[in-house]
Amino acid sequence: MSNLINISEAASLALHSMALIARNQPQRMNVKVLARDLDVSQTHLAKVFQKLSKNGLVKSVRGPAGGFELDKPAEDISFLEIYEIIEGKVNLTDCPLGKTHCVFETCIFGDELNRISADIYATLKEMNLSKF
Amino acid sequence: MSNLINISEAASLALHSMALIARNQPQRMNVKVLARDLDVSQTHLAKVFQKLSKNGLVKSVRGPAGGFELDKPAEDISFLEIYEIIEGKVNLTDCPLGKTHCVFETCIFGDELNRISADIYATLKEMNLSKF
DNA sequence: TTTATTTAGGTACTTCAATTCCTAAATAAG
DNA sequence: CTTATTTAGGAATTGAAGTACCTAAATAAA
Ligand code: FES
Ligand code: FES
Numbered sequence: 293m294s295n296l297i298n299i300s301e302a303a304s305l306a307l308h309s310m311a312l313i314a315r316n317q318p319q320r321m322n323v324k325v326l327a328r329d330l331d332v333s334q335t336h337l338a339k340v341f342q343k344l345s346k347n348g349l350v351k352s353v354r355g356p357a358g359g360f361e362l363d364k365p366a367e368d369i370s371f372l373e374i375y376e377i378i379e380g381k382v383n384l385t386d387c388p389l390g391k392t393h394c395v396f397e398t399c400i401f402g403d404e405l406n407r408i409s410a411d412i413y414a415t416l417k418e419m420n421l422s423k424f
Numbered sequence: 425m426s427n428l429i430n431i432s433e434a435a436s437l438a439l440h441s442m443a444l445i446a447r448n449q450p451q452r453m454n455v456k457v458l459a460r461d462l463d464v465s466q467t468h469l470a471k472v473f474q475k476l477s478k479n480g481l482v483k484s485v486r487g488p489a490g491g492f493e494l495d496k497p498a499e500d501i502s503f504l505e506i507y508e509i510i511e512g513k514v515n516l517t518d519c520p521l522g523k524t525h526c527v528f529e530t531c532i533f534g535d536e537l538n539r540i541s542a543d544i545y546a547t548l549k550e551m552n553l554s555k556f
Numbered sequence: 557t558t559t560a561t562t563t564a565g566g567t568a569c570t571t572c573a574a575t576t577c578c579t580a581a582a583t584a585a586g
Numbered sequence: 587c588t589t590a591t592t593t594a595g596g597a598a599t600t601g602a603a604g605t606a607c608c609t610a611a612a613t614a615a616a
Contacts, residue, residue, distance in 0.1 A: 298427055298429060308532060312527065333575075336576075339595090355590090357592090389436055393463075404551070413428060454561090466606095470565095484563055487561055489613090
């Protein structure tokens with residue numbers, strides 16, 4: 293069973309966590325309860341948050357009653373931003389696979405899939421945390 | 425650097441190989457020349473072809489001058505069919521990640537990404553080997 | 557018939573990313 | 587000040603995908 297859109301487990305966790313934090317504003321949330329809510333290991337989720345924190349999406353507070361909170365308004369945090377912090381910058385070139393050398397001079401997918409890739413990109417860019 | 429559409433290296437090899445074989449019809453091609461053309465290891469490509477062969481997409485001929493040829497008309501072999509043999513059946517449910525249990529009652533992606541997943545699916549189903 | 561070529565397929569190895577483990581640092585509460 | 591809680595981050599482990607190795611089976615050509 294496979295998915296057509298490429299969103300890793302880690303990126304999924306990041307998106308779900310950020311949505312939960314947005315919904316819970318202005319109170320912050322810690323990895324313990326987030327991990328419980330999302331039913332994943334604390335350590336894995338903690339790693340995800342190190343990236344989110346280092347990239348300025350969340351502000352971390354250590355110690356008792358600590359945790360994470362959004363570091364800017366919810367509507368200013370797009371799904372794309374979260375996605376790219378975890379997965380790396382999205383590659384939008386002539387080939388949906390980002391291939392530079394191919395036996396075929398023109399990409400075997402024509403430009404159908406590129407059109408769709410651009411569509412996904414725009415969609416992720418439009419979606420933000422304001423709706424939670 | 426990441427791609428938004430989920431196509432593994434193996435699936436990419438399968439699609440490119442099948443396109444090469446379609447283009448080279450009615451002569452068959454063997455893994456040796458295909459691997460050279462695609463610049464990958466013979467053994468890896470051979471594994472991909474075991475799946476394609478077992479699933480009736482190509483007919484294998486052993487021995488000198490052997491190799492693989494399409495086992496049905498090029499226009500009857502869709503990209504989707506090739507894709508699913510390698511990646512597994514595509515999951516088209518209410519969630520683009522195929523998640524069944526989620527903290528959010530309604531998928532955080534709304535139905536935007538589902539619409540797009542269905543779009544990719546339809547596109548892969550439409551595309552076939554007749555154009556090569 | 558013998559030999560060379562080519563696919564079939566099991567097993568093992570490698571590599572890279574995902575995941576976990578463990579300790580340190582920060583800080584609020586008692 | 588001490589303790590409990592929580593994030594930070596390096597190191598180690600695991601796991602999956604890709605790759606290689608090896609032998610068997612088929613078959614065309616010599
Ligand atoms: S160039 Fe896009 S698949 Fe080969
Ligand atoms: S249900 Fe689709 S992402 Fe959570």
